[in-house]
Amino acid sequence: MTSSGGSTGMTEPRPVVIDAGPIIHLDELGCLDLLADFPSLHTTKTVWAEVVFHRPSLLPEALPTLRLHGLGPRSLPPDLSAQAVAFDLDAGELSALRLMAELTAQVLLCDDAAARLVAESRGHRVHGTVGVIVRAMRRGLRRKHEVLALLQSIPERSTLHLKPSLLCEVCQRLDAEA
Amino acid sequence: MKTLVIECPDKLLESLDRLVRDGWVETPSQAVIEALRRFLQSHRTDLLEAQVHDDVEWGLHGND
Numbered sequence: 001m002t003s004s005g006g007s008t009g010m011t012e013p014r015p016v017v018i019d020a021g022p023i024i025h026l027d028e029l030g031c032l033d034l035l036a037d038f039p040s041l042h043t044t045k046t047v048w049a050e051v052v053f054h055r056p057s058l059l060p061e062a063l064p065t066l067r068l069h070g071l072g073p074r075s076l077p078p079d080l081s082a083q084a085v086a087f088d089l090d091a092g093e094l095s096a097l098r099l100m101a102e103l104t105a106q107v108l109l110c111d112d113a114a115a116r117l118v119a120e121s122r123g124h125r126v127h128g129t130v131g132v133i134v135r136a137m138r139r140g141l142r143r144k145h146e147v148l149a150l151l152q153s154i155p156e157r158s159t160l161h162l163k164p165s166l167l168c169e170v171c172q173r174l175d176a177e178a
Numbered sequence: 179m180k181t182l183v184i185e186c187p188d189k190l191l192e193s194l195d196r197l198v199r200d201g202w203v204e205t206p207s208q209a210v211i212e213a214l215r216r217f218l219q220s221h222r223t224d225l226l227e228a229q230v231h232d233d234v235e236w237g238l239h240g241n242d
Contacts, residue, residue, distance in 0.1 A: 088213065107242075113221050114220035117220055127233050127236050128230070130234065131233030131234065134236075138239070138240065166230055170230065170234055
């Protein structure tokens with residue numbers, strides 16, 4: 001993990017906030033390195049505690065671009081508080097949404113359907129583990145057959161729930177890509 | 179109406195009991211059904227599928 005540095009005169013990369021799900025699932029799949037392609041990756045200490053609960057052997061050093069944030073006791077905006085209750089968001093998801101606001105981040109990496117809905121309703125773009133894996137092909141981090149192998153291993157190697165027919169559809173779409 | 183038998187973590191049960199004690203819901207069953215209804219609303223299969231398709235589209239053709 002990194003700490004913030006001074007100004008370099010270069011354009012700062014746009015911050016991306018990550019929830020526990022993608023960290024856990026990518027670690028389960030052995031491809032946590034894909035997150036290093038997000039140069040300004042942020043999460044909260046609450047989210048990290050959730051990650052460590054599920055992946056106790058995961059060390060922060062595995063995520064060199066990740067910055068951890070402790071959020072102060074400031075109260076939640078009323079609209080977010082209401083959404084958190086209505087959508088039954090957990091503490092990690094809620095803290096990630098708070099961090100989005102504090103960093104004025106646009107992109108959240110998250111696998112929880114309800115948290116995704118809330119984030120999108122607040123104007124954020126949200127992507128999940130599947131997107132990060134597929135993106136690896138576009139970004140030249142993995143070849144197509146490697147991405148397909150990763151996707152096909154999701155049911156056996158990870159706790160990410162995907163309907164088998166949907167996974168098959170995704171793989172077919174990728175296979176058809178040049 | 180069918181009966182559902184579940185094992186519930188202690189902490190969740192404590193929170194549930196508190197809701198009932200404080201009068202927010204009349205019975206634990208009522209709270210569980212409401213929670214289940216909300217979960218199912220936000221985890222509709224069409225929604226989950228749309229989210230995965232969005233992921234794939236971004237993965238393949240995003241501009242980041």
